[in-house]
Amino acid sequence: MKTVSRVNEITGWLLDLYEDGERGLALWVITDQDQRVCLHQSFPVRFYVSGPSPRLRELWRWLQVRPEAPRLAREERRDLFVPNPIPVLAVEVKTPAAVYPLFVAMEQSFPDLDYYDVDVKIQVRHAAVYGSFPLARCRFTVDSQGNVASLQVVDSPWEIDTEPPPLRVLEINLPGGDPRHTQPSHLELRYRSWKQRLPFLEGSAPAFWLKNALRKFDPDILLTDFGDTWLLQTLLRRVRHDYDLLPLNRDPFQAIRIIREKTYFSYGQIVYRGQQIHLAGRIHVDRKNAMLWGDYKLEGILENARVTALPIQAAARVSPGTGISCMQMATALRDGVLVPWRKQQVEEPRPIIDLIHARFWRVGVPAHGWIAQ
Secondary structure (H helix, E strand, O other), X not given: OOOXXXXXXXEEXXXXXXXXXXXXXXXXXXXXXXXXXXXXXXXXXXXXXXXXXXXXXXXXXXXXXXXXXXXXXXXXXXXXXXXXXXXXXXEEEOOHHHHHHHHHHHHHHOOOXXXXXXXXXHHHHHHHHHOOOOOOEEEEXXXXXXXXXXXXXXXXXXXXXXXXXXXXXXXXXXXXXXXXXXXXXXXXXXXXXXXXXXXXXXXXXXXXXXXXXXXXXXXOEEEEOOHHXXXXXXXXXXXXXXXXXXXXXXXXXXXXXXXXXXXXXXXXXXXXXXXXXXXXXXXXXXXXXXXXXXXXXXXXXXXXXXXXXXXXXXXXXXOHHHHHHHHHHHHHHHHOEOOEOOOOOOOOOOOHHHHHHHHHHHOOOOHHHHHHO
């Protein structure tokens, strides 16, 4: 992993951003010199608690005796569902990684209180503070250890004709059908004009060939078929999850993130979403598990990530509605509006007659007159 060796200014594209323990955030940048560098940024996180004053005082005392006590303050904030600003306890921790463990302990000890700005993606928080987004053109001032002293975003997610970043895309194809049902016969690797077709043998040979391609090209994006649900996990299993034998992550100090499959109900349909495999410092997009891939391909995924501030790997796999929710949260954070934990302000089911009324009122026909006919 490359780091910056002297105090200087770096200009480039922000590729990836994620939590990095005590160092705060890791930011992977494609520089104007076509280098891939990992920077680190301190990023304290603040969230809020509301409730009866006696209970907030109890919580204040409880937090003050914690091993690493957070910074505390009394503030007033806006809740969209309350006409006037409400008094809240502001809790600030030094790193994003400290939010979830502290919140879990708080919620278990004080379940009767209301919590805000807790379950917000760190990329959305960063966007609210700096105006950042995936593949944003940025100017960084860094010290000799690669720590960010200042960050300036120099373009907008709404620009139409932007300078494209020099992305390196490695395609990993499995010719044939679904490998979960039929063992593939070949593994096909593509990088620009380079192409290699190899037999999908038993054992670690396919993982070894992929490792060579990763070392040779150092791709920014892995574009796979069934990478989430079969391919990458199969290859990792064959090398016994030794990341040195198959360095899918560009960041060797981060674990590969596996999100379990799930089924959920949305807009009257039952939707199944397969398992997801997310990388650190490198982007993985599974064409078979990416939502709306058939409509807008990789270019649409990158544009979706730009305007929503979602990380590219998440933007590829979620619905447009999730992206819009993230845009709303970023706007709320910038405007000082509280984002409730477990946001449940969803539309309730309504009778079919309401649909009929809405349909005919929109076109100017009285619904009752149509029914009478």
